[in-house]
Amino acid sequence: MAVLIACLAVVLLNAYAALLIILRSLVYRVRLYRPMLLNIGLSFVPVLVSLVAIAGLLGIPTLLSMTEIRPNVASAAIWAYLVVGTAAWLLLFPNAIYLITELNFSHRREEDPVPLWYDIIQTLTVTLSGIANAVVSLAVVQTAFLVITDPNTSEGIPLSSWSFAATIIVLGAIGVYLGRYLRFNSWDVRHPLSMLRKLVMHLRQRGKAIEAGGFVLTHAVLIGMIYVPLYLLGFGALRG
Template structure:
């Protein structure tokens, strides 16, 4: 039997995702463009680690045996591979600066006069928030398992490692234009680049984004703890 709380969380995420899809569809219809659907696609990619974290969580507490353990290991590997896609949507704000608006943005007052810019901004922010929280939820579910399997210290080392690996994964996706599928479709090119990509730009971005992901996760984690024990 699946945990009722997980069903509730899944339902809420699905609802808000559908709201974002409606916004993207409306924007695409009004402007006769498909560019808004890139945010929908990125949300779909953010759902992948969340779904696999649910599978891992369910199998860990409900399943038994060697086959079940192997399945958990494989699913956690897939989760880690796709996890950077969840916070990656934050970088979609760059699309505002390169959008071909039918007007020229000459000063900041333009943002007060053109609803289309605000529509783009709100849609990207909404999708980024959904993607980020999908990632947080999936990381939290896996941290619980690591903590149960080992201890609290190991679980936080796990969170730190995942945060900085995700920062580097986002760098590969945004700057080099690799994606999670490349580890299957083009592994040699991907690994070759990783080996030769340790330069200051990659290090700075990885540390910056990794720190942001880590400390915002700690913030959300403590809010969860406070909710469970507000006294």
């Protein structure tokens, strides 16, 4: 029940963030800022992907039992599904954390009649929705990792599980930096050499490497400080 309530709260938070953006346009008669709406949608995709992937994983054993497939082939199929599913989710995961960068108020113009207090609430809600999406989707994936690697866990969460989550958080922060400052998108991985070339050129600029390191570190620490206690609470609720 606690998990369902948490998922519902995240959905409502995303809906409220989108509603505030739409009301901003309707009430104050300014241009609808569509990029922010798009970013909210992209931010929620990792949640959907993680849930769909877990549902598919639960259904694979049933599907395989209905066919005459050798155990070693079935095991290989399951691991292939896990690798592909995790990779797809990981490429989308930075879209959730990315909403932190909306706090730069890039949508606000000096001539806008929108009160500052409204934009503060709207942008903060958008940012919180992204953080919530990141927490929920990572929690789903970490729990799946925990079940697969240590299904008989009874003494708490093993270090390997935390290491997995920490790696994802750092990679997510790196993805946010690449998206904000180099304007990369998840689908740009189709051109890895071009991405690598642009990244090297960017980091060769004076001070950019230090800036990138500071960006990734501070964002990762923030997400980690929010995620760890929430996951502990959720894990405790599941075990209870």
